[in-house]
Amino acid sequence: xxxxxxxxxxxxxxxxxxxxxxxxxxxxxxxxxxxxxxxxxxxxxxxxxxxxxxxxxxxxxxxxxxxxxxxxxxxxxxxxxxxxxxxxxxxxxxxxxxxxxxxxxxxxxxxxxxxxxxxxxxxxx
Numbered sequence: 001x002x003x004x005x006x007x008x009x010x011x012x013x014x015x016x017x018x019x020x021x022x023x024x025x026x027x028x029x030x031x032x033x034x035x036x037x038x039x040x041x042x043x044x045x046x047x048x049x050x051x052x053x054x055x056x057x058x059x060x061x062x063x064x065x066x067x068x069x070x071x072x073x074x075x076x077x078x079x080x081x082x083x084x085x086x087x088x089x090x091x092x093x094x095x096x097x098x099x100x101x102x103x104x105x106x107x108x109x110x111x112x113x114x115x116x117x118x119x120x121x122x123x124x125x
Contacts (some may be wrong), residue, residue: 010058010061010062010065011049011054011058011059011062012052012054014052015048015049015051015052015054016048018047018048018051018052019031019045019048022044022047022048023041023044026039026044026114029124030080032093036114040077041068041087042068042069042073042074042077043064043077043080043081045059045062045063045068046059046074046077046078046087047081047086047087047105049103050081050086050087050104050105051105053102053103053104054069054101054102054103055092055099055100055101055102055103056074056078056089056101056102056103057100058098059074059103060074067115078103084109084113086105086106086109086110087103087105087106087115088103089101089102089103089104089105090103090104090106090108
Protein backbone atom coordinates (compact mmCIF):
# COMPACT_ATOMS: atom_id res chain seq x y z
CA UNK A 1 0.00 0.00 0.00
CA UNK A 2 1.35 3.43 -0.96
CA UNK A 3 1.70 5.74 2.08
CA UNK A 4 -0.30 8.43 0.28
CA UNK A 5 -3.37 6.20 0.46
CA UNK A 6 -3.61 7.04 4.16
CA UNK A 7 -5.44 10.11 5.43
CA UNK A 8 -3.77 13.23 3.94
CA UNK A 9 -5.36 15.64 6.45
CA UNK A 10 -2.10 16.95 7.89
CA UNK A 11 -0.52 17.87 4.54
CA UNK A 12 -2.05 19.78 1.68
CA UNK A 13 -3.71 18.03 -1.25
CA UNK A 14 -1.07 19.38 -3.69
CA UNK A 15 1.73 17.97 -1.56
CA UNK A 16 0.15 14.52 -1.61
CA UNK A 17 -0.37 14.71 -5.39
CA UNK A 18 3.25 15.82 -5.94
CA UNK A 19 4.42 13.02 -3.64
CA UNK A 20 2.65 10.46 -5.81
CA UNK A 21 3.93 12.01 -9.08
CA UNK A 22 7.52 12.26 -7.85
CA UNK A 23 7.52 8.75 -6.41
CA UNK A 24 6.65 7.46 -9.89
CA UNK A 25 9.19 9.69 -11.66
CA UNK A 26 12.06 9.04 -9.26
CA UNK A 27 11.59 5.27 -9.14
CA UNK A 28 13.50 5.13 -12.44
CA UNK A 29 16.64 2.97 -12.44
CA UNK A 30 18.87 5.95 -13.26
CA UNK A 31 18.54 7.13 -9.65
CA UNK A 32 19.77 3.85 -8.13
CA UNK A 33 23.14 5.32 -7.15
CA UNK A 34 21.33 7.88 -4.98
CA UNK A 35 18.70 5.54 -3.54
CA UNK A 36 20.61 4.19 -0.51
CA UNK A 37 21.00 7.69 0.87
CA UNK A 38 18.33 9.91 -0.58
CA UNK A 39 15.82 8.61 -3.06
CA UNK A 40 13.43 6.73 -0.90
CA UNK A 41 9.85 7.55 0.04
CA UNK A 42 10.97 9.84 2.87
CA UNK A 43 13.18 11.92 0.58
CA UNK A 44 10.45 12.07 -2.05
CA UNK A 45 7.94 13.27 0.53
CA UNK A 46 10.42 15.95 1.66
CA UNK A 47 10.87 17.09 -1.95
CA UNK A 48 7.10 17.25 -2.48
CA UNK A 49 6.75 19.16 0.79
CA UNK A 50 9.48 21.61 -0.24
CA UNK A 51 7.76 22.19 -3.59
CA UNK A 52 4.62 23.14 -1.66
CA UNK A 53 6.44 24.98 1.15
CA UNK A 54 5.08 22.75 3.90
CA UNK A 55 6.20 22.94 7.52
CA UNK A 56 8.71 20.24 8.48
CA UNK A 57 6.72 19.59 11.66
CA UNK A 58 3.62 18.71 9.59
CA UNK A 59 5.62 16.49 7.24
CA UNK A 60 7.04 14.52 10.17
CA UNK A 61 3.60 14.28 11.80
CA UNK A 62 2.11 12.90 8.57
CA UNK A 63 5.04 10.53 8.08
CA UNK A 64 4.74 9.17 11.60
CA UNK A 65 0.94 8.92 11.33
CA UNK A 66 1.23 6.88 8.11
CA UNK A 67 4.14 4.89 9.58
CA UNK A 68 6.36 5.92 6.69
CA UNK A 69 9.32 6.69 8.97
CA UNK A 70 10.44 8.06 12.30
CA UNK A 71 11.28 11.66 13.11
CA UNK A 72 14.98 10.72 13.16
CA UNK A 73 14.78 9.31 9.62
CA UNK A 74 13.05 12.46 8.39
CA UNK A 75 15.75 14.60 10.01
CA UNK A 76 18.57 12.57 8.42
CA UNK A 77 16.99 12.76 4.95
CA UNK A 78 16.31 16.48 5.33
CA UNK A 79 19.92 17.09 6.34
CA UNK A 80 21.18 15.05 3.38
CA UNK A 81 18.95 16.89 0.90
CA UNK A 82 20.04 20.22 2.41
CA UNK A 83 23.70 19.25 2.03
CA UNK A 84 23.01 18.48 -1.63
CA UNK A 85 21.46 21.95 -1.90
CA UNK A 86 18.12 20.63 -3.18
CA UNK A 87 16.06 21.90 -0.27
CA UNK A 88 16.56 24.63 2.29
CA UNK A 89 14.84 25.82 5.43
CA UNK A 90 13.05 29.02 6.24
CA UNK A 91 12.22 29.83 9.88
CA UNK A 92 8.61 30.78 10.52
CA UNK A 93 7.73 32.51 13.75
CA UNK A 94 5.26 30.64 15.91
CA UNK A 95 2.90 32.34 18.32
CA UNK A 96 4.27 30.17 21.13
CA UNK A 97 7.46 28.17 21.46
CA UNK A 98 10.25 27.74 18.98
CA UNK A 99 9.99 28.88 15.37
CA UNK A 100 8.75 26.32 12.85
CA UNK A 101 10.76 25.28 9.81
CA UNK A 102 9.26 25.71 6.35
CA UNK A 103 10.80 23.55 3.63
CA UNK A 104 11.65 25.21 0.32
CA UNK A 105 12.90 23.74 -2.95
CA UNK A 106 15.99 24.99 -4.77
CA UNK A 107 14.57 24.61 -8.30
CA UNK A 108 17.93 24.97 -10.07
CA UNK A 109 19.61 22.30 -7.96
CA UNK A 110 16.56 20.05 -8.26
CA UNK A 111 16.68 20.23 -12.08
CA UNK A 112 20.46 19.80 -12.10
CA UNK A 113 20.53 16.80 -9.80
CA UNK A 114 17.51 14.88 -11.08
CA UNK A 115 17.56 16.01 -14.73
CA UNK A 116 13.81 15.66 -15.03
CA UNK A 117 12.03 16.87 -18.12
CA UNK A 118 8.59 18.39 -18.63
CA UNK A 119 6.92 15.57 -16.73
CA UNK A 120 8.35 17.00 -13.48
CA UNK A 121 7.39 20.59 -14.26
CA UNK A 122 3.89 19.95 -12.94
CA UNK A 123 5.23 18.67 -9.64
CA UNK A 124 7.57 21.65 -9.26
CA UNK A 125 4.75 24.14 -9.83
